[in-house]
Amino acid sequence: MPFTPDGQRAHLIFLIDIEVCRRIDTATWTIDPINNLVWSTPCPEGIPSKVEANGTQMVDEGSRAGVQANDNSFCYIAGTPNLLYVHVLGDGEPIDEDPYLGVFHWRRYGTEVVEYSGHSYRPVLDSSSIPNVSSEIGGYHEGGTSFSFGSIKLLNGDGHFDALLDLYIWEAKRIVVRVGEKDKGDANYEIIFDGWTGNVGWGDEVVEINTEDARTMVS
């Protein structure tokens, strides 16, 4: 069922997905005993959404043998612990900044406890902070309008984000905002913003995340 509120009564739910990054080139690496070009490091977050080397997405080869055979590749193998295997350009051990390596995964928050697309959303998104979407005319060289979504707030009274903001990179990462009605199924949710996170403000009780248009140059 598509998102079709009748304009008189609805039970709206907002969801945000943020693809945060953890820098891993400074992590501890272990060479694979069989594949001499493959190095591993723990990946407790689970299956990554992507892995990047110097800003370029690495290829998921699915196996250590595949990683051994291909530069700029990775694979993830669940276990105790979960491990991420990489083969970087130049065939050596990943070391600090050579190359920059980042492992990404999605973190999900909603205005209430929600299951969407098989994922659980933590109920800490402040619905009163959901801003209006506005569009503005950009400069001639930008090629059209750009969208602004202001900032969203995540409740942090319990300090849940304190360690997470330290561990992961939240700025300049993809953010997707959806709206839907309760109990109307996954197809009911529609994307209302798909762009970048901007600056992050971090208070005792609230984390405020600004947003940027998807065409904004971020680095």
Next chain:
Amino acid sequence: MKKIRILGTNLAALAGTIVTASSSATDWPIANLKTIWPKYVHRTLNLGTPDFWEWDFGVAPSINYIILWNHNFQSTATVKLQADVHSGHWADVDLPLQYGVHWNDHVLVYFFRRPIANCLYWRVTADDSAPANPAGYLQAGYAYLGGFLQPAYSFKEKGGGVIDPSTILLSDGGQPSTNEKDAYETYDYDFSAATPADLVTLITYFKSLKKGWPFFIIEDDSYPLNVRFVRFRTDFNYRPFVAGYKSYRLEVEDAR
């Protein structure tokens, strides 16, 4: 006469209590069984034969009540409770507790009139595989294991209400445009008297739970399923009654 019970000290939620399960789905970890959000559930990865939740208390607790809130067991499931003084001996447990369970479609309650105080390890098992639970997994939102307070004097009156936190905007003509939220209930229990000892326990509960942490109330000890999962809605106040006894009011609301 109704005798209220207040389950204010959850040993299963203590930081030192280790909780494990037969399996856990990625987005529904076992840690959810301790969160204050009962809808934020733990889920098994798939249906086991059986599935289980297991608690290691470190030191032997005193257990009268075991409650699983917001489960999804079918009425055809086989549910058992086990307790043991040793770890990992579930096939030959010291205390196979396969009786005394009360449950409906969202809450499961075990009650022991005399507390069991020598078992460090507790386990709830549920086999919901025949017929298979259509969800394809088992879930539980919150678990309580611990004792209870039954005040010497139960409540004399009970009030309550239903709160609708929906946002309603009115046109000039008074027609509403509504962004609905889930309605929830409040409960107010008036107590004529509390003994000095009961008052000390109630104050200890409130100072521990405060207004954020949920707890269970069983309004009538004759009906174990007459259980509410609530949190304090207001500060705890009491007034002089007679000879060291106090009158007081418990104002709570559904934990959500």
